[in-house]
Amino acid sequence: GAVVSQHPSRVICKSGTSVKIECRSLDFQATTMFWYRQFPKKSLMLMATSNEGSKATYEQGVEKDKFLINHASLTLSTLTVTSAHPEDSSFYICSAQLAGTAADTQYFGPGTRLTVL
Amino acid sequence: KNQVEQSPQSLIILEGKNCTLQCNYTVSPFSNLRWYKQDTGRGPVSLTIMTFSENTKSNGRYTATLDADTKQSSLHITASQLSDSASYICVVTSGGSYIPTFGRGTSLIVHP
Numbered sequence: 613g614a615v616v617s618q619h620p621s622r623v624i625c626k627s628g629t630s631v632k633i634e635c636r637s638l639d640f641q642a643t644t645m646f647w648y649r650q651f652p653k654k655s656l657m658l659m660a661t662s663n664e665g666s667k668a669t670y671e672q673g674v675e676k677d678k679f680l681i682n683h684a685s686l687t688l689s690t691l692t693v694t695s696a697h698p699e700d701s702s703f704y705i706c707s708a709q710l711a712g713t714a715a716d717t718q719y720f721g722p723g724t725r726l727t728v729l
Numbered sequence: 730k731n732q733v734e735q736s737p738q739s740l741i742i743l744e745g746k747n748c749t750l751q752c753n754y755t756v757s758p759f760s761n762l763r764w765y766k767q768d769t770g771r772g773p774v775s776l777t778i779m780t781f782s783e784n785t786k787s788n789g790r791y792t793a794t795l796d797a798d799t800k801q802s803s804l805h806i807t808a809s810q811l812s813d814s815a816s817y818i819c820v821v822t823s824g825g826s827y828i829p830t831f832g833r834g835t836s837l838i839v840h841p
Binding site for chain 1: 763765770771772773774775778818828829831832833834836
């Protein structure tokens with residue numbers, strides 16, 4: 613159990629377009645979801661924390677108007693990269709936190725590779 | 730400032746050998762410490778999770794230890810296999826905020 617999916621797994625887009633990435637918890641409810649980006653051979657960098665039904669909390673340096681996060685239900689969060697530029701090319705990973713667990717277990721999605729041309 | 734430091738940054742070993750990865754942290758207050766395995770181009774997969782009262786946790790050939798007093802953890806891999814080649818990430822979660830702090834990871838390469 614505790615599977616998290618992301619869609620799409622890979623996306624290539626032109627500079628200036630917007631891209632939406634979905635993160636779903638398939639078999640559990642997640643009150644909190646996290647969005648990360650990862651550059652090659654680097655560690656994951658937390659971008660934002662998303663709680664169902666409320667606004668996301670963004671980490672310092674992350675533009676909230678560029679990376680729009682919506683967490684409309686307990687099983688779905690979306691990240692929209694608006695007006696994407698080549699420097700936004702990265703590996704984006706979400707994680708979902710199993711609700712009501714003392715160990716606040718996070719389960720990671722498989723990631724989405726974004727390439728902006 | 731909460732920090733998680735991992736060592737070594739990279740490690741190359743021969744198949745069948747054992748190895749130990751280190752994780753030191755300054756996260757406070759402490760909630761839990763997790764080790765993840767991340768294959769290239771994939772999301773991290775949880776190997777072990779330990780809370781304050783646990784000092785050893787095993788998952789097959791992976792054994793994690795935790796010393797909450799010295800704020801150190803280790804991940805021991807026994808009888809390494811080629812499929813163990815991956816990045817191993819130590820993540821420490823702060824109590825209260827439950828925001829995780831990630832280490833930079835140790836890149837492990839297992840050669841035949």
